[in-house]
Amino acid sequence: MRKLYIFDTTLRDGEQSLGITLNVQEKIEIARQLVKLGVDVIEAGFPASSPGDLASVRTLARELQGVIVCGLSRAVEGDIDSCAEALREAEYPRIHTGIAVSPVHMAQKLKLSPDQVVETAVAAVKHAKKYVGDVEFYAEDAFRSDLPFLARVLEQVIEAGATVVNIPDTVGYATPWEYGEMVTYVREHVPNIDRAVLSIHCHNDLGMATANSLAGIMAGAGQVEGTINGIGERAGNTSLEEVIMAIYTQRSRYGIETGVHTREISATSRLVSRITGVPVPAHKAIVGSNAFMHASGIHQDGVLKERTTYEIINPEVVGVPKNRIVLSARSGRHAFKYRLAELGYQVEAERLETLYQSFLQLADQKGEIFDQDLHALVGGNIVED
Ligand code: KIV
Ligand code: ZN
Numbered sequence: 001m002r003k004l005y006i007f008d009t010t011l012r013d014g015e016q017s018l019g020i021t022l023n024v025q026e027k028i029e030i031a032r033q034l035v036k037l038g039v040d041v042i043e044a045g046f047p048a049s050s051p052g053d054l055a056s057v058r059t060l061a062r063e064l065q066g067v068i069v070c071g072l073s074r075a076v077e078g079d080i081d082s083c084a085e086a087l088r089e090a091e092y093p094r095i096h097t098g099i100a101v102s103p104v105h106m107a108q109k110l111k112l113s114p115d116q117v118v119e120t121a122v123a124a125v126k127h128a129k130k131y132v133g134d135v136e137f138y139a140e141d142a143f144r145s146d147l148p149f150l151a152r153v154l155e156q157v158i159e160a161g162a163t164v165v166n167i168p169d170t171v172g173y174a175t176p177w178e179y180g181e182m183v184t185y186v187r188e189h190v191p192n193i194d195r196a197v198l199s200i201h202c203h204n205d206l207g208m209a210t211a212n213s214l215a216g217i218m219a220g221a222g223q224v225e226g227t228i229n230g231i232g233e234r235a236g237n238t239s240l241e242e243v244i245m246a247i248y249t250q251r252s253r254y255g256i257e258t259g260v261h262t263r264e265i266s267a268t269s270r271l272v273s274r275i276t277g278v279p280v281p282a283h284k285a286i287v288g289s290n291a292f293m294h295a296s297g298i299h300q301d302g303v304l305k306e307r308t309t310y311e312i313i314n315p316e317v318v319g320v321p322k323n324r325i326v327l328s329a330r331s332g333r334h335a336f337k338y339r340l341a342e343l344g345y346q347v348e349a350e351r352l353e354t355l356y357q358s359f360l361q362l363a364d365q366k367g368e369i370f371d372q373d374l375h376a377l378v379g380g381n382i383v384e385d
Contacts, residue, residue, distance in 0.1 A: 001257045004247060005223035006240060007199065008034050009043040010272060011060075012072055013237050014227035020276045024056040031060050033271050034067075034228075037264040039240075041068040041223075043096060047086035048079035054086050061090035068134065070094040075124030084131035095128040098138030098166065101145040101153055114149055121153055125160040136164035136199065143169040143182060151189040158190070164197045164223060165190075169212060172205025172235060180215035187220050199223035202238045204230060209238040210285075214246055217256065228272040229280050229287060241265045241286045241318070249312055266319035286313075292323040297332030300325050304338055327374075329363035343371060345378055 011027050014020070022030070027044065034042050042064065047054040061069045069090040073079035075097055087093035099121050100110060106117055121137065128135040137157040142150055154165050167186060169179060183200065187193055200216035200223070202209040213224050226238030244260050251257055269287035273280050282290045292315040294300050302309035303323065315323050325335050336356050340347055347355060358377055363369050 001251070001255055002222075004217060004221075004256050004258050005040040005197065005199075006038075006244065006258050006260060007041040007043065007070075007201075007223050007225040008039040008227065008240060009201075009225055009237065010034070010227040010231065011056075012043040012045050013225075013233065014231040014272075014276070015045070016233045017231045017236070017276070017278065018233075020231070020278065022056075022275065024052075024059050026275045027056050027060060028063060030272060030275060031064055033264070033268050035064060036261065037268050038258075038260045039067065040259060041070050041094065043070045043072060043225075045086075046072040048073055048076075048082040054082055057083075057086035058089070061087045061093065065091055068092040068094050070096050070136065073097045073124075073128075075099040075120045077124075077127055080124060080128050080131070084128070087132065092134070093132045094134040094136055094164075095132050096136040096138060096166070097124045097128050098136075098140055099124065100140035100170075101150055102141035102143075103146065104144065105141045118153055118156055122156050122160045125157045125162050129161040134163050135161060136166055137162040138166040138168060138201070140168060141170040142167035143174045143179065144171070147182070147185050148189070151186060154186060154190045154196075155192055158192045158196045162196055164199050165193075166199040166201050166223075166225065168201035168225075169203060169209075170201075172203035172209060174202070174212050175206070175208060176211040176215035179212040180219040183216045183219035183221050197222040199225060201225040203232065204235040204237065207235070209236070210242040210246070213238045213243050217243070217247070218254070228268050229278065229284070231272070231276060231278050239285070241269060245286050245313060245318065248317070262317050263319045286318060291315075292320050293326050294323065295326050295328060296330045297335065300335035301332055304334055327359075327363070327369040328367060329360055331363070331369075339371075340374060340378065343374060345374075347378070 015022055031042055044057040044060040045053040047057045057071050071083040071086050073083040080097055083095050099117055106112055125135055125137055139153055198221050200213055200221040202212045224243055226240040230236040230239035244258055247256055280287050282288050294303050299310045333356055336359055
């Protein structure tokens, strides 16, 4: 099995979501849960961005054990110094520094030539190496870069000491096959790539962050970056829980494993949602409230006969105690009878049919039918167990 490193940036890229600001206590609560979840790296913040963020990263660096604590910095000496200062007490510190490499970012945002970008990137990595052994380099907007240029930058930063190189799809522009091709290109054209871990970092502007990340992993990336619940700027980042469970459900086919304790996924998602105030959509994969609910009669009948007919994941594996059969006008007799039996009612066949017709009439008016509705429905007309 190949080990895939999980880099969580909920507290940095996730916190860049519109409307989220986390104080240090909130960051610690989330970070402790991330440690329980078993991620390998926690990106705690961007220390040079504000004194508050520097203080938060410093506290997390001091408090967290058994995990790499990472801080972001631009390829600017002052940023790197702040980052190093914030990480001083970390058991396993990592500085994540980098610069944009796409033509539009270099010309319009940085106003630097490609040669100047290479020079700045190399200087940043060398400067970070004065403080820590573990330096990750990000090539911002790598997906829209000129690939030979990207390969040149990566080769030089690895030569300068980068231990991890990150090739983000910063603006969520890639499709899975193109992102996978970029990873393959880098693996084939950066001669010293085996001296570093190749990391992927995707955004969800086209709704493909998870698919792109999986394509990158299949093409040989060794680390995946993302956030819990996919929170992040604009349409968000890769949802780590989706990638983790895709790897988990396909582990024998992929031959890849993570160190994640999947049973902590649901608790982690709920905590991040509560603290950030960002609700999880009901239909969200893995962690949405509907993810393990069955609504239609055909599906309910199947699941009651054999769970795997309509469930690819046992809910307990992600920390959800059990699936739920929701009774509504779409439910069939099997689910209706099953729930009555669970409530302690044994109903003869003829009576069951009459009750089922009344149930359908009620469900047409009410939508979901709850246990108290069933108790009222059966009233005294049944034989109790
Ligand atoms: O999306 C991106 O390019 C980033 C980098 C700063 C790592 O978040
Ligand atoms: Zn990002």
